[in-house]
Ligand code: B12
C-alpha cells in the first residue's frame with residue numbers, strides 16, 4: 384500500500400512505491416467511496432461510470448457506501464474496510480454538501496489512509512479547498528473517466544502522476560495544477576455504468592405516482608451530460624467555463640445505445656420505473672422524439688423526466704405520455720418574476736410556467752415543481768409569489784429547497800461580494816437541507832419551517848387551515864406539533880428514498 388504520509392510528489396520522485404514496484408503493471412486495488420450523507424436511496428451514476436472504466440482496465444474495485452450504515456459508524460467501518468482491502472487508491476466522490484463528512488471520514492483513517500483522490504462536483508468547483516485539506520492527496524476536476532484512467536495507468540507502471548490533466552497534486556505546501564482533462568467525446572464509447580457493487584436496496588424506493596406513494600424498484604439513467612443553460616446557481620455554469628477552451632461539455636447519448644443500456648438494466652435488475660436524469664430534456668428535439676418512439680416499443684415502463692417550462696408543448700408532451708411518461712419535474716424556482724428573471728436569469732414568464740403545468744395536467748402527466756427559498760434579496764412577499772404561482776400552476780407535488788450558494792457559481796460570488804454569507808455557513812454545508820447559509824430578512828428558523836410548510840400552503844383550501852399554517856410559520860412550538868402530526872400521517876416527508 385502507498386504511504387499516505389508521503390505527499391504525491393515524493394511518491395512520484397521515488398517513482399517505485401513499495402507495493403507497486405513489487406508488482407509493476409499488476410492490477411491495482413481501488414476502493415471507491417460513496418459518502419451518501421442524506422441517505423437517499425440511489426445509485427451514484429458518477430461512481431458507477433468510474434467503476435465501469437476502472438474494471439474495464441483490469442483493476443480491482445470495491446465500494447465503501449455509507450448509505451446503509453448505522454449512524455455515526457462510517458469512520459470506524461471505513462477503517463475496518465481499508466485494513467481488510469488494503470487499497471492502492473482511495474477514490475472518493477464528493478458533492479459540496481458532503482465535504483464536511485468526507486473530511487471527517489478520511490481523518491478517521493489516521494496514518495492508515497491510503498493514497499487518496501477526491502473528485503466530483505465539490506472537487507470540481509472548490510478544488511483549492513479540497514487539495515489544501517491534509518487528508519487529501521489529489522483532487523480531480525470535471526469529468527473523471529479519462530483522468531482516473533490515466534492516473535491508474537501511471538500508478539500501475541510506477542511512473543509519476545504530475546502533469547495528468549484534470550488532476551491537482553501537491554508537494555508540501557505547493558499545489559500543482561493542470562488544466563481540465565479531455566472530455567469523453569461520444570458518451571457511447573464509455574462502458575455502461577456498473578451497478579454491481581451497489582447495494583440492491585438503492586433501487587427500492589417509495590415514489591409518488593398518480594396520486595399515490597408506492598414502493599417500487601426504480602433506476603436512474605444518464606441520457607446526456609450538461610445543459611444548454613447556465614443558471615447562476617448551478618454547476619453547469621462552472622462546467623461551461625471550465626471546458627470553454629477544451630471542448631463542448633454538453634453531449635447526449637445516441638438513442639440506440641441509451642435504449643440498450645436501459646433495457647439491459649431493466650431486465651437484470653427487474654426495474655419497474657425509470658428516472659431520466661438529463662439536466663434538461665429537450666422535449667421538442669427530434670432526438671428525444673426518436674428516443675420516445677424506441678422507448679415505447681422496447682422498454683414499456685413508466686418514467687420520470689426533468690425539463691424546463693419552455694419545452695412543454697401539447698405535441699411533444701403527448702408523445703412523451705404515449706411513451707410512458709408518468710411524472711415530469713419542472714423548475715419554477717421562484718414565483719417573483721422580477722427576481723426570477725434578474726437574479727436567477729430564468730427568462731420565462733409566469734404565463735409560460737402556468738401553461739406548461741396546464742398542458743401536463745390535461746394530458747394526465749403528473750408534475751413536480753422545484754422551488755427555492757432563501758434567495759439573496761428575497762422578501763416574504765417574494766415567497767408569497769412562489770406560493771401563488773404554484774397554486775396557479777397546480778402541480779401534483781411541490782418540492783422546496785433552501786437556496787445554497789454552491790462554490791463555483793455566480794450567486795456564490797455575489798453572496799461573498801455583498802457580505803451575505805453567514806459566519807456559520809461551514810456548519811450549514813453539512814445540514815443544508817434544513818438551514819440557510821446566507822443572511823436574509825426572514826431568519827434561518829422561519830425559512831426552515833417554510834421549506835416544510837410551503838407545499839401545504841399551496842394545497843390548503845380552508846381559511847382555518849391557512850391560519851394554522853401561518854401560526855406554524857411563526858411559532859417553533861406550533862411547527863413541532865405540525866411536524867409530528869404529519870410524520871405520523873405519512874411515515875416520512877420526502878418524495879422518494881427513505882432518508883432524503
Ligand atoms: C441526477 C442528479 C440528482 C439526482 C441524484 C441521482 C443520483 N443517483 O445521483 C437527484 C434528483 C436525486 C438529485 C438530488 C439532489 N441534488 Co442533484 N444532481 C443531479 C445531476 C443533474 C446529475 C448528477 C449525475 O449523476 N451526473 C452524471 C455523473 C456521471 O456525473 P458526476 O456525478 O458529476 O460524476 C462525474 C464527475 O463529477 C467525476 N467524479 C465524480 N466523483 C468522482 C470521484 C473521483 C475519484 C474522480 C476522479 C472523479 C469523480 O467523474 C464522474 C464521471 O465523469 C447534477 C447536475 C450535474 N450536471 O452534475 C445535480 C447536482 C449533483 N445535484 C445537486 C444538488 C444540490 C442536489 C440536491 C441537494 C438538490 C436539493 N436541494 O434537494 C439533491 C440532494 C440529493 C440527495 N442525495 O439527497 C448539485 C450539487 C452541487 C454541488 N456543488 O455539490 C448538482 C451539481 C446540481 C447543481 N445545483 O449544481 N440530484
Ligand code: SF4
Nearest residue numbers: 610612614617619662
Ligand atoms: S436549467 Fe437546470 S440544469 Fe440547466 S443550468 Fe439551469 S439549473 Fe442547471
